[in-house]
């Protein structure tokens with residue numbers, strides 16, 4: 001029994017936007033989905049790859 005796919009889904013679910021369900025159901029527009037990193041809609045993240053951006057990712061992955 002492989003855990004890989006399940007683990008991948010779990011890790012995605014952990015950082016997935018809570019607005020995705022609403023989008024999938026057609027209740028909100030794509031532009032209204034809050035970013036999983038900065039929690040803003042539209043996204044207000046620092047430039048990709050910048051130290052600020054990496055810090056955001058780090059924060060989201062190591063949430064306590």
Ligand SMILES: [Zn+2]
Nearest residue numbers: 035038043045
């Ligand atoms: Zn963002």
